[in-house]
Amino acid sequence: MSLEKTVIDNIKRIRKEKGITQEQLAEACNTATSYIGLMEIYKNVPKLSTIERIAEALDVEPQILFQSNKANPELDKKISKIKNDVMSSLEKELLRSLKENI
Secondary structure (H helix, E strand, C coil), X not given: CCHHXXXXXHHHHHHHHCXXXXXXXXXXXXXXXXXXXXXXXXXXXXXXXXXXXXXXXXXCCHHHHHCCHHHCHXXXXXXXXXXXXXXXXXXXXXXXHHHHCC
C-alpha cells in the first residue's frame, strides 16, 4: 500500500470516526470542501503542511496519519478479541431469545 493511500485512508477513517463532515474538516483546515472530497477519492494528494492542518483539525498527532493499520498488532489483537466477544454474546442472546419464543 502506498504511503499516500495510507495517509488518505487514515484521514477519512478518523474523520468518520469522529463524526466530522468533509465540509467541517475543510473549514477547520481553511481549504475547500471539494479538495477534501477529491482527496478522499485519491484525486488530490495533500502536502505536508495540509496534513499537519488536517491532523490538528482531527485532534491527532500527524504521525498517526502515516501509520498503516498493521502498525499496531497489539491493537489489532484487542479489536479482534472484542469483536469475537461481542459476536459470541449476540449469538447467545439470539439463541436464548429463540428458545423463549418456541
